[in-house]
């Protein structure tokens with residue numbers, strides 16, 4: 584299959600590129616070549632590239648900046664997916680699009696199911712929700728993959744921040760009243776490659792996506808708080824004999840942190856549909872973290 588992959592320099596795009604490349608011909612244009620900030624140009628580019636499948640992890644992911652630049656966030660996260668999905672519908676090309684736990688308001692404690700009501704708290708969340716709706720109403724065969732708390736050894740993210748602070752400070756203060764599943768980009772890459780591996784034709788992919796009714800939650804299994812995640816990172820660094828300064832991680836409330844943007848308190852995503860529709864059972868967040876730390880510490 585000829586796959587168009589966006590966001591190759593990102594965490595998820597970077598993990599998908601080698602995975603998808605094992606069995607497919609992957610076109611992975613740079614941002615300059617395929618700019619989601621200019622949705623009006625995408626149909627012509629797609630006419631030229633002629634993919635059999637579009638995979639779109641690229642997004643405006645800067646949550647705080649999206650409050651200041653909502654127009655650009657909506658263009659990249661909703662206008663561009665809409666343009667791609669409309670082209671996909673016209674050419675019978677299936678589309679895999681990535682979305683987020685931020686479409687939910689984080690109320691309650693139960694893991695969110697795919698059909699639960701969305702009620703985003705932030706401009707970023709609203710832009711991603713608009714993107715989902717545009718894909719869903721486009722007429723294209725689609726699979727929207729919602730994930731959460733993504734990290735990788737390579738890009739700037741929570742793992743990298745805690746890793747840096749662990750060398751700089753004796754005590755780290757971390758939010759302990761927001762819960763979700765830390766998810767390694769590598770686990771996402773592996774799962775997506777598994778999902779599409781057995782389904783090389785567009786007709787088969789359409790049937791496959793219909794099994795999940797077009798939306799699926801995909802994270803590492805289990806859940807923790809940001810404080811739990813940070814503590815696990817620090818503990819694993821210590822176990823590996825890394826010369827860190829950090830002696831303790833102190834839990835704090837989200838309101839003490841005074842973030843500019845409200846984040847969901849409950850970001851847990853239910854993985855039942857992922858298992859039932861695709862037979863995919865995700866590794867635990869702790870296992871995924873160990874693998875990523877092997878890379879991170881090996882790279883030091």
Ligand SMILES: NC(=O)c1ccc[n+]([C@@H]2O[C@H](COP(=O)([O-])OP(=O)(O)OC[C@H]3O[C@@H](n4cnc5c(N)ncnc54)[C@H](OP(=O)(O)O)[C@@H]3O)[C@@H](O)[C@H]2O)c1
Pocket residue numbers: 589590591592593594595596613614617618619620621639640641642643644659681682683684711729730731732733734738
């Ligand atoms: N990160 C998380 O914690 C998280 C959580 C839940 C869901 N998600 C979703 O998962 C997906 C992947 O996230 P990620 O963590 O891999 O994001 P990321 O590391 O921030 O990567 C975003 C990618 O999008 C590209 N991009 C941004 N603006 C673009 C534009 N105008 N035109 C073309 N490309 C553009 C970036 O290119 P540059 O390198 O040039 O900027 C980068 O390759 C996104 O849909 C995101 O909403 C992420």
